[in-house]
Amino acid sequence: MKIKIVILSLVLSVSLCSCLLTSCGEKTADNSGKTASSAAQNDAGDKKLSDVYEKITQETSLPEMYIMTDGYIESYYGLTADMMEDKVFASAEDAMLADTIAIVKVPEGSDTAAVEAAFKTVKEQKMVELESYNPDQYQRVQKAAIKTFGQYVCYVISDDNDAILNIIESSIA
Amino acid sequence: MKKSNTFVVRGITLLLLVMLVAGNFITVRFSQSGNPSFFSINSHGSGNRTGQSFLNNRSLTGELPAGYRDELEQILNTPTDDNYTEEEAAAIRKFYAETAFVGDSLMMGYNIYLQKNDREGYFAKTTMLCAYGFSARNAIRPIGEKTKHPLYKGKKMLVEDALKLAKSKRVFIVFWANEIPGADIDKANQNLEILVQRIREKSPDIEVYIVSPCYLYLKTPKKTNFLNNNNLYALTLSRREFCKNNNAGYVEVSKYLGNEKVGLLEKYTSDYHIHVNKDAYDIWTKVFTDYALGRDPDIEVVPK
Missing domain, CATH: 1.20.5 (Single alpha-helices involved in coiled-coils or other helix-helix interfaces)
Structure with missing residues (x-):
């Protein structure tokens, strides 16, 4: 017993x-993109775009990603909190890879032009920096997609651009 | 009945004891092998040496020459790897909130590293002005559609203008490999001098620090007549002189990652060429945070 x-x-x-x-x-x-749904939710303060990002990580092939901080988004992209109702900004953890997924939902009644312009500026900047420095990644940035779906603006650099944009479009529809 | 009650009491006591022992074991395991913030703050103000567990993850033997190894151990072990107290942590945050980093792809990588690993927020408000392939040569060119200048607040900007806008009190400049191709070392230093002058013209009270150049991985296939460890070593020596002649601070991070003879150590390379991995950036962070507290043993020049 x-x-x-x-x-x-x-x-x-x-x-x-x-x-x-x-x-x-x-x-x-940790803060890696694959397990970053909670971090993305906290950053965004809204569940929806972090869910979209989570779906992208599950259904496409991405390298190790990290979630950008609010401070960096403002400092680099020039996008402040009041310009974004919801957002997800993820990029490759390896600085030598250009992979980026940025999705912004602008506030109701706001214009998407400022966010589109910010993404265009960043794309052009990356192209200038990488053209001679890293030609492979330069070509990938050249193919970057900047697309607007209603209130949502997306900036995607990946080998799966189309698949990622389809996920975004179908998720926010 | 009484006997079985005794058994039950003994069983519960034993269970509690086992849980207690197992719980402690798990706590110890996770405090050692988890991935805590870089050097987490000890709220009681006395060090509990999380830095030691960070050190345990790497071998310090066999690759670095003894002198370098000793210095690395010195900076990572004693007396500098005590946990930061709340006051020290606050001082580090303040120091780097007033600081800007200017640099190239190495700094781009560090920027990513910090966003992922700086959980104590030491660098959360640091201004980052970096671009791939950036150098003093690029920085002193006028802005054009195809020129390399960092983005700040969504706009391509001259470094000196961005520093003024950010109201930075000090700037750490991290330029190295891109300084050499196409320009000799004297020319590279002249370019840097022009940049520093422009920075001081726009921000007269700013403190300027130069961060030591890093080395190439010894077996890199991309070595060139210009870009090699001999030239990088010469650049390192000249940058120290530059700091003395230009009233700038010199921050030594490279010697902990290798030297001109052994190159960038394999355990710190991320691409077997010139870029470094998280372990190397851990060391950068330790050097930078200690530097903010005046603990770096290799401070040679401190700007007045």
Whole structure:
């Protein structure tokens, strides 16, 4: 009887430890794009575009991505919080890869022109920087898509541009 | 009945003991192998050496010459790898909130690294002015459609204008490999001098720091007559002189990642050429944060 209880106690302990281990693992998830849905949600303050991004990561082939900070988005793209009702900005963690997925939902009644212009400026900047420096990535940036669907403006650099734009369009429709 | 009650009590006690021991084990495992913020703050103000676990992840033996290895261990171990206190962390945040980094692809990579890894927010408000292939040569050219200048607030800008707009109190300039091709070292330093002058004209009180050039991975297939470790070493020496002659600070990060003889160590390269990986950027961060606290052992010149 005593042995049985000891064995039972050990089994229960191992089970509890496994639960603890699992939850700790989730807590320590980093900022990589593949596991960044919560980070994207926090940044965006809205679930929808982070869900769209999550779907893109699941259905297309992306390199390791990271979610850009609000500070960087403002500093580099010149886009401030009041210009975006919702957003997702992800880019390749490897600085030598141009892969980027940026989706912005402008506030109701706002013009999308400023965001489109910001994306166009960044695309041109990348092309100038990469033309002689990294010709392979330059060609990928050349094919970058800047597309507007109603209130949503997208900037996509990937080998799966069309698939990604289809996911975005079907998700926000 | 009484006997079985005793067994139950003993069983529960044993269970609690096992849970306690296992719980401690898990806590220890995660504090060591998890990926905590770079050097997390000890809220009690005394160091608990998370830096040590960071060190344990890499081998420090066999590749670096002894002198370099000792210096690396010195900067990462004692006395500088104590956890930062709240006050120190606040001082680092303030220092880098008033700081701008100007640089090339290496700085682009560091920018990404910081967005992902700077969980204490030491660099959250640092101004980043960088572009692929950027150099002092590019920086002093007038802005044109096809010229390389950094984007700041969505606009292509001269470095000196962006620094003025950002009201930066200090600037860390990280130019190296792109300085050499097409220009000799003297010319590269003349270009840098022009840039520094322009920066000071627009922001008279700004402190200028030059960050040491890095080395190439020794077996890189992309070595050229210009871009090689001998020239990078010469550039390093000349940049130290430049700082002395131009009242600029010199921040040494490169010697911890290799030298002119062994090149950029394999464990720090991300592309077996000139770019570096997260481990290397961890070291940069440690050097920069210590520098903000005046702890860097290699401070040679501090701007007045």
